Amino acid sequence: MDAREQKPISRRTFLIIGAVTATAIALPPFICAQASAANAARPVLSKLSIEVNGELHDMDLDTRTTLLDALREHLQLTGTKKGCDHGQCGACTVIADGRRINSCLTLAVMHQGSKITTIEGLGSPEKLHPMQAAFIKHDGYQCGYCTPGQICSAVAVLEEIRQGIPSHASPSLTEPPRLIASELQERMSGNICRCGAYSNIIEAITDVAQASA
Numbered sequence: 001m002d003a004r005e006q007k008p009i010s011r012r013t014f015l016i017i018g019a020v021t022a023t024a025i026a027l028p029p030f031i032c033a034q035a036s037a038a039n040a041a042r043p044v045l046s047k048l049s050i051e052v053n054g055e056l057h058d059m060d061l062d063t064r065t066t067l068l069d070a071l072r073e074h075l076q077l078t079g080t081k082k083g084c085d086h087g088q089c090g091a092c093t094v095i096a097d098g099r100r101i102n103s104c105l106t107l108a109v110m111h112q113g114s115k116i117t118t119i120e121g122l123g124s125p126e127k128l129h130p131m132q133a134a135f136i137k138h139d140g141y142q143c144g145y146c147t148p149g150q151i152c153s154a155v156a157v158l159e160e161i162r163q164g165i166p167s168h169a170s171p172s173l174t175e176p177p178r179l180i181a182s183e184l185q186e187r188m189s190g191n192i193c194r195c196g197a198y199s200n201i202i203e204a205i206t207d208v209a210q211a212s213a
Helices: 011-041 067-074 130-137 147-162 181-187 198-211
Strands: 045-052 055-062 093-096 099-102 115-117
Touching: 045 067, 055 067, 067 093, 093 147, 099 147, 130 147, 130 198, 147 181, 147 198, 181 198
Parallel strands: 045 115
Antiparallel strands: 045 055, 093 099, 093 115
16 A cells, blocks of 8 residues: 555544553553562661660661661660751760761661660769759750750760860861860751750850869
C-alpha cells in the first residue's frame, strides 16, 4: 500500500499509544521503588559494644541508628534531647571519649568501644556535678530543654580551656586561652537557648572555672 494511502492516526489511538509508552518508561523506577521498600523492611543489624556513663552495653542495632536514638530509644537515657535533629541546636550534645559531639549527627556503630557520658552520667540528684549545681545557682535555664546539652558542652569547654586549646576568639594560638566572656561565648555558640539564658549560662561556667582554679 502506498504510504500516501495510509489512514491518519486518530486522536484516540494517539492517546492510547502515548499512555502505553509512558507506562513502559515509568515501570523500571516503580520496580526499583518496590525493591527499595523491601530492603528497608529488612534492616542490616550490627553488634555494638559501648560504654555509657561507666556501664558497658552490648546491643544489636540497625546500622542506620544514630547515637542519639541509641541512647534515647534503646538505653532509655532520655536526658539527651532531640532538638533540630540536624546538628544545629546542640540539645543532643554528649561527651564521647572526652570530646563533645552532636549525637544526632553520628551513627551508633561508629562508636564501637567508645566511652560516652550523657547528662545522667555527670551527676545525680543526690550528688550534682559542679556544673549542674552552678546552672541551678545562676538560673542558667528556663524551659530546661536545652540544658542537658548546654551542661555537657560547658563541662567540655572548661576541659578545652584547661588543655590550652584555642578558639576563634582566642587572641593567641600559643598562649593559654583566657577565661573571659567572649571566649566562653564563642565556644558555647553551638548550643542554642531559645529562652535566652545565655548570660546566666556564662556566669555558671565562670563560677565553676574559678572554683576549680
